[in-house]
Amino acid sequence: MASVFSKIIAGELPGRFVWQDPEVVAFLTIAPVAQGHTLVVPRAEVDRWTDLEPALLTRLNEVAQAVGKAVIQGFGASRAGYLIAGFEVPHTHIHVFPANDMSGFDLTVADPDTPAEESDAAADTLRRTLRDLGYGEFVPEG
Template sequence: MATIFTRIVEGEIPSYKIAETDQFLSFLDVRPTVEGHTLCIIKREVDYYFDLTDDELAGLTLFSKRVAQALKQVIDCKRIAVAVLGLEVPHTHVHLIPVRSEQDFHLGRSIEVSPERMEEIAAAVRAALEG
């Protein structure tokens, strides 16, 4: 059975896309811990981060770095925190979380962000990637 992320890749479920290549996709988390909480995934359905090939792991890291740099231009924060847990969805993904303090990094909670604000953030990060 396809994961929710595979269904996003295939266009069955809408998302607030940030960036996409042949191998990778990034989009805003629909249950963000803070505004701008972004997920970067490999399109190939692989459950565990360390089961990626070396090239996939390097590629996902560099893709995530590029997205994080653009995200930091858009969201007022000190850093972009990174987490790789993968327990909630069995599909390798990297969390990029804008943080001002360590209290912002709390994956067990989520905030409400309006669809309009989500699209505004996604569009701004896409523009930063292009610029």
């Protein structure tokens, strides 16, 4: 059975994509800990990050770093949070989010009721910032 992330990647479920390349995508989570909270996900369905091929893990981290730079710049954060948990969805994903303190590292504070307008605006900010940072070839249109 396909994971919910595979369904988002395939276009069967909606997603606010900010990055797409042949191996990796990034889209906003539906339950952010901060505006701009993004999931960096391999297209390949691999449950545990420890089971990824080393080259794919490297690519995931390259994309997470680019998204991290964008969340810092786009949202004025002092740092980009980075977290791998993997209990919510059995498909490897890296959480990248604006961080000014440790609160975002507690996923139990995520807000599943974030208004769609806020999520749309956050996705637009990330896309624009990623383009400004020179990653335009990987940034889809809104």
